[in-house]
Amino acid sequence: MPDAMAQPLLDVRGLKKYFTVGRRGTLKAVNGVSFSIRSGETFGLVGESGCGKTTAGRVIVRLYEPTEGAVYYRGKDISRLARREAAEYTHNVQMIFQDPYASLDPRMTVEAIIAEGMRPRGMYSRGESRDKARELLSRVGLSPEHAQRFPHEFSGGQRQRVGVARALAVNPELIVCDEPVSALDVSIQAQIINLLRKLQRELGLTYLFIAHDLSLVKYVSDRVGVMYMGSLVEVASAEDLYRSPLHPYTRALLSAIPVPNPIEERGRRRVLLEGDVPPPLNTPDQCLFLGRCPHATDRCQQGMPQLAQAREGHWVACAMNEELNVDAYTI
Numbered sequence: 001m002p003d004a005m006a007q008p009l010l011d012v013r014g015l016k017k018y019f020t021v022g023r024r025g026t027l028k029a030v031n032g033v034s035f036s037i038r039s040g041e042t043f044g045l046v047g048e049s050g051c052g053k054t055t056a057g058r059v060i061v062r063l064y065e066p067t068e069g070a071v072y073y074r075g076k077d078i079s080r081l082a083r084r085e086a087a088e089y090t091h092n093v094q095m096i097f098q099d100p101y102a103s104l105d106p107r108m109t110v111e112a113i114i115a116e117g118m119r120p121r122g123m124y125s126r127g128e129s130r131d132k133a134r135e136l137l138s139r140v141g142l143s144p145e146h147a148q149r150f151p152h153e154f155s156g157g158q159r160q161r162v163g164v165a166r167a168l169a170v171n172p173e174l175i176v177c178d179e180p181v182s183a184l185d186v187s188i189q190a191q192i193i194n195l196l197r198k199l200q201r202e203l204g205l206t207y208l209f210i211a212h213d214l215s216l217v218k219y220v221s222d223r224v225g226v227m228y229m230g231s232l233v234e235v236a237s238a239e240d241l242y243r244s245p246l247h248p249y250t251r252a253l254l255s256a257i258p259v260p261n262p263i264e265e266r267g268r269r270r271v272l273l274e275g276d277v278p279p280p281l282n283t284p285d286q287c288l289f290l291g292r293c294p295h296a297t298d299r300c301q302q303g304m305p306q307l308a309q310a311r312e313g314h315w316v317a318c319a320m321n322e323e324l325n326v327d328a329y330t331i
């Protein structure tokens with residue numbers, strides 16, 4: 001997607017990641033996704049379970065090779081980096097995972113977990129990395145005195161703080177936050193979100209924030225991309241997306257979020273999403289939302305719609321694009 005502003009920090013272009021699933025065929029987990037993230041912004045990626053968010057995140061941190069398309073970081077294709085540049089990239093781009101229980105080694109102290117990432121850089125002596133680990137613990141709101149404790153001695157929220165400290169240990173620029181609070185109690189979620197926001201301000205971090213909860217993404221993101229079965233169906237500023245969503249899928253997702261005002265809430269119409277989302281196996285060349293869309297016409301069977309700019313900075317992939325009129329079907 002062309003970007004009118006300065007060169008983006010991360011530029012994902014036509015990204016595809018397919019998996020071969022037994023003899024059954026090709027699972028198109030990510031199927032032609034393009035978006036860019038500017039330095040210092042938070043880009044939210046939302047969609048139902050299985051739509052390809054984590055897979056996209058894993059390609060971005062180079063855990064997977066793309067099937068097609070490319071990811072550019074500061075203008076360079078991350079699949080074609082020289083060895084030193086690739087090592088640099090793995091420091092610059094970190095990932096925080098959904099499950100703070102599974103992602104921390106239970107046999108290591110939190111100090112060792114945090115210091116581990118620092119080692120390949122060879123920048124710190126043992127004493128220095130210990131000091132830095134303790135400094136990071138207090139930066140993420142934990143007591144440096146707990147440095148010798150093991151992950152099981154911490155609560156879920158505290159473990160996620162350790163995960164954040166570990167990601168910060170290599171001074172990253174971009175962090176892929178893959179549903180960082182979905183495994184946590186609602187009461188703890190806001191604390192972790194506030195921590196991430198504070199760190200962003202203090203350290204100038206850029207985030208790719210993955211979630212399936214649109215209300216959460218609205219709160220943290222500057223811009224949002226909505227994914228459906230491997231494709232982006234809408235990209236816009238958070239404000240624009242929530243005020244005037246264009247894609248019928250986004251409208252349905254938004255209508256499922258209750259609003260705090262009970263009078264307004266009573267008058268709202270829910271757009272129900274009917275049917276399950278099948279895994280994107282051997283998918284036909286047509287709009288994949290077709291079967292669940294209340295506005296589908298014959299045109300929706302004629303190829304997969306591509307993202308097109310409907311308004312300044314607001315992109316939508318829908319064959320009914322021209323007819324999509326904000327006032328025509330308010331939710």
Ligand SMILES: Nc1ncnc2c1ncn2[C@@H]1O[C@H](COP(=O)(O)OP(=O)(O)OP(=O)(O)O)[C@@H](O)[C@H]1O
Pocket residue numbers: 019020021027028029047048049050051052053054055056212279280
């Ligand atoms: N290594 C793999 N091999 C085969 N299929 C995979 C693999 N990883 C993911 N998939 C499939 O790709 C699709 C997208 O999965 P992905 O984990 O990216 O979705 P997601 O949007 O992160 O979902 P969730 O919200 O549940 O985390 C799913 O159908 C999933 O089963």
Ligand SMILES: [Mg+2]
Pocket residue numbers: 053054055178
């Ligand atoms: Mg996921």
